[in-house]
Amino acid sequence: MRSLPDAAALLKIARDGLLNELLPHLPKEHHYTALMAANALAISMREISADDGQHKAEAALLHELYGQAAADEGVDAFAAHLARDFRAGRFDDRLNDAGELLMAEVRARLSISNPKYLKQAGLN
Amino acid sequence: MNATTETSGQPDIATFAAAFLKRETGADEVEVHDCKRLGGGAIQENLALAVTVRGGPWDGRHELVLRTDSPSSLAVSLSRAEEFAVLQAAFAAGVTVPEPLWLHRDQGEFGKDFYLMRKAGGSAAARPLVRGDLTPDERDALVAQLGTELARLHSVRPPVAALDFLPLPDGSPALSRVREYRRHIDAIGRPQPTLEWALRWLELNAPTSTETTLTHGDFRTGNYMVEGGRLSAVLDWEFAGWSDPMEDLGWLCARCWRFGAWDNEVGGVGGSAALARGYESVSARPLDLSLLPYWKVMGTMRWAVIALMQAERHLSGEQPSLELALTGRMLPEIELDLIQEIQSIEKERARHA
Numbered sequence: 425m426r427s428l429p430d431a432a433a434l435l436k437i438a439r440d441g442l443l444n445e446l447l448p449h450l451p452k453e454h455h456y457t458a459l460m461a462a463n464a465l466a467i468s469m470r471e472i473s474a475d476d477g478q479h480k481a482e483a484a485l486l487h488e489l490y491g492q493a494a495a496d497e498g499v500d501a502f503a504a505h506l507a508r509d510f511r512a513g514r515f516d517d518r519l520n521d522a523g524e525l526l527m528a529e530v531r532a533r534l535s536i537s538n539p540k541y542l543k544q545a546g547l548n
Numbered sequence: 549m550n551a552t553t554e555t556s557g558q559p560d561i562a563t564f565a566a567a568f569l570k571r572e573t574g575a576d577e578v579e580v581h582d583c584k585r586l587g588g589g590a591i592q593e594n595l596a597l598a599v600t601v602r603g604g605p606w607d608g609r610h611e612l613v614l615r616t617d618s619p620s621s622l623a624v625s626l627s628r629a630e631e632f633a634v635l636q637a638a639f640a641a642g643v644t645v646p647e648p649l650w651l652h653r654d655q656g657e658f659g660k661d662f663y664l665m666r667k668a669g670g671s672a673a674a675r676p677l678v679r680g681d682l683t684p685d686e687r688d689a690l691v692a693q694l695g696t697e698l699a700r701l702h703s704v705r706p707p708v709a710a711l712d713f714l715p716l717p718d719g720s721p722a723l724s725r726v727r728e729y730r731r732h733i734d735a736i737g738r739p740q741p742t743l744e745w746a747l748r749w750l751e752l753n754a755p756t757s758t759e760t761t762l763t764h765g766d767f768r769t770g771n772y773m774v775e776g777g778r779l780s781a782v783l784d785w786e787f788a789g790w791s792d793p794m795e796d797l798g799w800l801c802a803r804c805w806r807f808g809a810w811d812n813e814v815g816g817v818g819g820s821a822a823l824a825r826g827y828e829s830v831s832a833r834p835l836d837l838s839l840l841p842y843w844k845v846m847g848t849m850r851w852a853v854i855a856l857m858q859a860e861r862h863l864s865g866e867q868p869s870l871e872l873a874l875t876g877r878m879l880p881e882i883e884l885d886l887i888q889e890i891q892s893i894e895k896e897r898a899r900h901a
Contacts (some may be wrong), residue, residue, distance in 0.1 A: 457870065460870050463874060464870060465874070489749065502741040503741055506741040506744075507739035507740055507741045507744040508739075508744075510741060510744035510747075511730065511744050511747065513748065515745075516748070516752065519745065519748065519749055519752075520891075520894055523745065523887055523891060523894075526742050526745055526883075527891075530880050530883045530884050530887060537878070537879075537880050537881070538877075538880070538881055539876045541881050541884070544808075544900075545888060
């Protein structure tokens with residue numbers, strides 16, 4: 425059974441309250457903190473409502489570089505491995521391809537952290 | 549005005565500075581009229597002092613800035629005494645800096661070192677500058693001035709006896725940075741595949757020809773003052789060191805320091821042609837702009853490492869902070885910049901292959 429409103433809806437209404445009802449009454453020196461709090465709520469809201477884009481991008485990256493077994497294991501287990509292999513030069517002959525795959529993964533994370541930035545970078 | 553009430557937390561600094569100035573200037577009397585904390589660093593504290601010196605060669609009224617460590621000082625940057633020596637070297641080389649005047653080396657009388665410099669006019673605020681109403685000509689002139697300042701600074705080459713505390717890069721400055729950033733990432737202990745990818749690229753593509761000069765280390769919009777459209781002072785010298793001069797240019801031009809004004813490559817203010825023109829107006833050598841894209845990647849990498857370190861202060865529980873937490877969430881932006889910058893260099897290279 426699911427309680428309503430769900431987490432995303434609660435975060436949204438909390439953010440609206442912060443920006444529309446509280447912010448106008450705050451002294452100017454506290455606006456920055458309030459805006460940061462609103463941003464933190466917006467990121468959380470997008471994160472819990474996110475599709476599986478990041479998961480897919482990570483799986484594609486691991487599949488391409490290590491094969492299907494690694495993709496099944498997931499990026500959390502493989503991040504250290506991947507980082508070490510880049511440093512050791514294991515993918516030197518396909519750094520550009522790896523860059524494309526990393527780009528898809530970074531875009532997925534950015535669409536949660538700061539979608540406006542993606543837009544400014546000409547990617548959305 | 550009662551100066552001691554204005555210094556919030558350091559009730560005796562104005563009194564101490566007055567006695568110090570009296571000795572240093574050989575005055576009969578020094579009066580501090582005003583002592584205000586200036587905005588800025590969490591690491592350093594800057595106090596604006598208005599003083600009247602009576603007697604001696606400094607007789608008259610002076611607007612000064614006293615710079616000292618803040619209570620939460622970190623040991624990663626230069627000490628105030630070292631920074632004073634760098635500022636003197638930059639001033640002697642003709643860089644527009646607040647003139648460094650007197651250094652207090654503490655022997656326990658006050659509790660910490662400080663130095664005094666002339667107060668520069670203008671504002672260092674970045675956003676009003678990049679969004680401001682400077683005309684294209686004024687922007688070009690300001691950017692050219694940034695180039696001139698850097699060229700003057702980069703005319704200082706090792707060895708310089710007064711700067712012997714600055715370590716020389718171990719071999720290539722670029723490769724030395726790659727090693728340094730890897731050490732920082734390892735110390736944090738969270739794997740960073742995208743950053744490792746970019747660091748490997750920086751390692752494989754490190755420039756073969758390189759030179760070593762005095763560099764500012766944090767030369768960017770926000771760290772220089774502008775008054776009436778002209779640069780009035782280059783500030784914040786605590787990251788100065790010996791490095792490849794292009795590192796300063798790459799940092800200034802990296803996307804992360806354009807404050808949203810991405811079309812203006814040089815610090816959100818103007819274009820690199822004006823920067824090169826200003827640089828070459830005083831430098832004995834032409835500025836090789838073909839190296840700029842590489843050093844922009846290096847600058848972006850530096851910002852990634854700084855952001856990681858800041859976020860870690862929150863993540864580790866050392867300093868819970870909303871601002872530091874959100875800095876952690878800026879990493880994807882910086883990673884995107886790195887990938888796009890590297891891809892555009894590679895595309896350009898493929899086109900000419």
